[in-house]
Amino acid sequence: MIKTILAALMLALGLALGFWAGRLNSPQNPATVGEKKPLYYRHPMNPKVTSMTPAKDEMGMDYVPVYAEQPTVAAPESGKILYYRHPMGAADTSPVPKKDEMGMNYVPVYEKEPAGAGQIQISPEKIQKLGVSTEILATRTLTRSIRALGGIQADERRIHAVTAKFEGWISRLYVNATGLAVKRGQPLLEVYSPELMTAQQEYLIARQGQQALQQGSAQARGTAKQLADNALQRLHYWDIAPATLQRLQSREQALDTLPLQSPATGVVLEKPAQQGMRFMPGELLFRIADLSTVWLIIEVFEQDIGGVNLGQVAQVHINAYPDKLFSGKVEFIYPTLTAETRTVKVRVELPNTESLLKPGLYGSVTLAALTDKAACLAVPDSAVIDSGARQVVLVQKAEGRFEPHVVKLGRQADGYWEVLAGLNAGDEVVTRANFLIDAESNLKSALDGLATTDTHGDP
Numbered sequence: 001m002i003k004t005i006l007a008a009l010m011l012a013l014g015l016a017l018g019f020w021a022g023r024l025n026s027p028q029n030p031a032t033v034g035e036k037k038p039l040y041y042r043h044p045m046n047p048k049v050t051s052m053t054p055a056k057d058e059m060g061m062d063y064v065p066v067y068a069e070q071p072t073v074a075a076p077e078s079g080k081i082l083y084y085r086h087p088m089g090a091a092d093t094s095p096v097p098k099k100d101e102m103g104m105n106y107v108p109v110y111e112k113e114p115a116g117a118g119q120i121q122i123s124p125e126k127i128q129k130l131g132v133s134t135e136i137l138a139t140r141t142l143t144r145s146i147r148a149l150g151g152i153q154a155d156e157r158r159i160h161a162v163t164a165k166f167e168g169w170i171s172r173l174y175v176n177a178t179g180l181a182v183k184r185g186q187p188l189l190e191v192y193s194p195e196l197m198t199a200q201q202e203y204l205i206a207r208q209g210q211q212a213l214q215q216g217s218a219q220a221r222g223t224a225k226q227l228a229d230n231a232l233q234r235l236h237y238w239d240i241a242p243a244t245l246q247r248l249q250s251r252e253q254a255l256d257t258l259p260l261q262s263p264a265t266g267v268v269l270e271k272p273a274q275q276g277m278r279f280m281p282g283e284l285l286f287r288i289a290d291l292s293t294v295w296l297i298i299e300v301f302e303q304d305i306g307g308v309n310l311g312q313v314a315q316v317h318i319n320a321y322p323d324k325l326f327s328g329k330v331e332f333i334y335p336t337l338t339a340e341t342r343t344v345k346v347r348v349e350l351p352n353t354e355s356l357l358k359p360g361l362y363g364s365v366t367l368a369a370l371t372d373k374a375a376c377l378a379v380p381d382s383a384v385i386d387s388g389a390r391q392v393v394l395v396q397k398a399e400g401r402f403e404p405h406v407v408k409l410g411r412q413a414d415g416y417w418e419v420l421a422g423l424n425a426g427d428e429v430v431t432r433a434n435f436l437i438d439a440e441s442n443l444k445s446a447l448d449g450l451a452t453t454d455t456h457g458d459p
Contacts, residue, residue, distance in 0.1 A: 038065035045105065059103070081108040083124055083399055093399040095124070109399070120394070120402040127400060133432035134396050135383070137425055139375045144413030146307050146367040148346070150298030152318075154359050155349075158290035160263045164279050165238050168193030171257050173275045175286070178268050185241070187259040188286055189273060196238070200254035203231030207252070266290040294350050294357045296328065298365050299343035308333060308367060314348045318356075318363040326350055326357070330367070378416035383429045384409065393423060394430040402430065 041063035043049035055063045084106035086092045098106050122130075172190035175182060182188070206228035213220045235245060241261050248255060270287035279285060296316060300308055308330060316326040328350035337344050348365060350357055384407070385392045391409055394402045407422030423429070 038067050041065050046108075058099075058105070083109055085109050085398060119397060120404070122400050122402070124400055130433040132430060134428045135380060135431045137377060137379060137419070137423055137427045137429060139425060140378050140416065141375045142378060142411060142413035142416060142418065144307065144411075146300065146304045148298040148300045148304075148365050148367075150296050150348070150363065150365060152350075152357050152359050152361040152363065153295045153297055154269070154289040154291060155293050155295055158264070158266070158293065159269070160266070160288045160290070161284055162188060162260065162263065162286035162288065163282050163284055164191065164193075164260070165281055166193050166195040167278075167280055168196065169278050170273055170276060170285075173273060175262075175268060175271070176275070178271045180268050182262045182266065182268060182288060184262055184265045186262045188262055190257040190259050191279075192257050196235070196240075196258055197254055197256075199231060199234050199238070200248060203228060203235065203248070204252060204254065206231050207249075260285070262286075262288060264288055264290050265292075289359075291352055291355065291357070291359075294352050294359065295331075296348040296350055296363060296365065298346050298348060299338070299341065300346050302337065302342045302344065305333075305344045305346075308346055313368040315366045315368075316348065316350060316363050317366075318361055320361055321356060324356070326363075376410070377419040377423065377425055379407070379409075379419050379423060379429055380431045381412070381415050381417060383431045384417060395423070396428045396430060 041051045041054055043057055044061045044064055045057065050066075051063055054065075057063070084094045084097055087100055087104045087107050093109075094106055097108075100106065168191045170189050171192045173188075174190075175186075175188045206224060210221065210224035210228050213224050232245060232249075235248075236242070239260060240258055244255070244258055266288045268286060269289050270284070272283075273279075273285040296314075310330055310333065312330040314328045314330060316328060318324065318326060328348045330346060331349040332347040334345040334347070379393060383393050385394070391407050392404050393407050395405050397403050405422045405427075408420040410418035410420045412418070
């Protein structure tokens with residue numbers, strides 16, 4: 001009897017325990033659902049920002065609760081934040097968190113964020129070290145100025161050679177040094193010549209005969225006058241100055257020595273004449289140059305010679321006078337090209353009223369600009385990486401991210417290239433340190449290729 005009662009109590013207790021265990025494990029148990037607690041709360045726009053208690057963000061939005069059985073939104077494996085970029089894609093970045101003009105947070109850019117295909121990624125620290133500069137492309141009117149170097153020379157048309165047309169000796173030398181300035185008609189030297197003495201005596205004899213035949217026939221007087229004039233004309237042809245001939249006529253006596261005068265105002269470039277030397281007809285005694293106008297002979301490159309025209313204005317900077325600007329005109333374009341330098345000589349004529357421009361001085365010339373009226377898209381010269389086979393320009397797609405573009409170029413003028421294809425207006429191109437970026441990209445590609453070879457090589 002007692003055993004029967006104990007068995008019934010044990011059965012009833014088992015049924016009760018089974019019923020409550022089923023109730024507790026049932027998914028419809030509201031108590032179980034209500035007791036779930038979030039592990040933490042995350043920022044609604046940035047999963048990296050969390051809070052252990054309920055909170056609101058800058059816009060007043062509630063933080064989102066994260067539960068144990070709820071899969072969390074995994075943040076990208078991005079490493080440390082490099083910088084913050086504009087949320088709408090504008091070309092603006094910040095090293096620290098900030099908001100844009102609409103109150104939206106700047107989006108963080110992480111170190112391990114993969115770059116697009118064909119792009120080059122460089123950290124902001126390295127960009128700063130390289131000194132990278134960029135420029136926004138725009139259309140512009142190209143202005144082409146031709147620049148060239150050259151040297152000052154004496155105007156060949158203003159160089160005078162002083163020679164004698166008779167044999168003689170230099171009895172006295174008035175101008176006895178090169179470089180001296182002389183004036184037109186100034187005596188250079190006194191000469192003695194038997195031929196001059198003979199010519200003077202012939203003139204005096206003919207003149208005396210002319211006077212003696214004053215009472216003679218007209219034919220005799222005419223002959224005597226013609227002989228006197230011929231003798232005087234011979235002295236004139238031998239470059240004896242008119243003033244000296246007048247002195248001869250007034251004295252009626254032959255002069256022992258006669259002066260030779262300077263034919264022009266200028267400076268003495270050469271002086272072979274020496275005191276007491278003998279000279280022969282045609283022998284050079286002095287070379288005098290009139291430097292009131294000089295030439296600047298410049299060498300223009302082959303590709304620029306088409307823009308040079310006669311009468312074109314030239315602005316000249318002389319190295320000896322850095323604070324002065326001289327102006328001249330293109331006076332002659334030489335008909336041949338120098339094969340060694342691929343240049344054509346051009347002659348610029350310069351006035352030299354202050355006698356500052358001396359033969360031998362060097363200077364640079366800027367010829368009057370030639371303007372192409374039509375505006376075109378242009379890229380700075382420094383932005384172009386020319387390999388010989390193609391031209392490449394680096395375009396900055398975002399801060400620290402660059403993309404090479406193969407471009408087709410046209411005219412070059414005033415530090416810019418005309419862009420025919422490969423770029424668009426508004427592109428931000430690298431104008432400084434682009435060769436360093438390109439070199440770093442090539443080195444990285446080579447190292448990546450080496451690592452691939454090592455991985456797939458022989459074990």
